[in-house]
Amino acid sequence: MGSVIEVEHLHKSYGGTVAVDDVSFTVGQGEIFGILGRNGAGKTTTVECLVGLRRPDRGTVRVLGRDPQRDHAEVTRRVGVQLQDSQLPERLRVGEAMRLYQSFYPEPADSRELLAQLGLAGRERTPYGKLSGGQKQRLSIALALVGRPRIAVLDELTTGLDPHARRDTWDLIAGIRAGGVTIVLVTHFMPEAERLCDRIALIDAGRVLVTGSPGELIARAGQPTLEDAFVSLTGRNA
C-alpha cells in the first residue's frame, strides 16, 4: 500500500509559540488516519500545513507526491477539507453553497445525493444562517466531499452532532473510505477514533508521542479503552 501523505519533521511557530515542534507520520492509500491530542497540541496547525493553508517553518510535507505550498492548486483539487469553525455567509442557501463548491472541481459529486446522504435532503433553499448547529456541521462535511476528493481531511467531524447523526456520519465515512478515499480525522471523541481509525498519531506539545492502531495504543498504555490510554499517555503527571 503506497503512502499518500508524508510528513517529516514538521515545525511551525506563531511568533514565540511553538505550535508544531517535530511531527512526522505517513498515511497509506485508503487508510482512516486519526490525529489525536489535547487542546493546543498542534493538531489543527498540522492539518493546515497538510492542505497548504499554512507554510511550515521547517520540515517537509508531501500530499499525493506534491508539495501543498508549491503545488497548491493541484493539492486543493484532490483534497477535501472540513475545518473547525468554518463559516459561510448567513444568507447563502444550502443549494447555492453546494453549487459554488461544485464549480471548483472538474468532476463534482451529485449535490442532491450527497445532501441526502448527510440528512440534508430538501434543505437546498434553506439559508446557511437558518440551519441548526448539527446541520451546519453536516453541510461542511458535504462541502468537503463534493469534489470527489482522493483525500478528505476532517477536523472535528462529529462535534455537535446528536448520537443518531454521529452514527450516520461514521457510516458515511466508512462508505467513503470503502470507495478508496483516504481520510485524515482530527477528533477529541475517543469512541469515534476507536471505531473508525486504522491508525492514530497521538500528538502532545507539538510532537508525536506514539503512532499505532487503536488496539496498539490501548495495549501500550495497558488500559481498557482508548480514552483511558489517551489520558494515561498524554497525562503530564503520569
Ligand SMILES: Nc1ncnc2c1ncn2[C@@H]1O[C@H](COP(=O)(O)OP(=O)(O)OP(=O)(O)O)[C@@H](O)[C@H]1O
Ligand atoms: N493563528 C495563531 N496564532 C498564534 N498562535 C496560534 C495560532 N493558531 C494556533 N496557535 C497556538 O498554537 C498551538 C497549537 O494550536 P492548534 O490549534 O494547532 O492545536 P490543536 O491541537 O488543534 O488544539 P484544539 O484541540 O484545541 O483544537 C496552541 O498553543 C495555540 O494557541
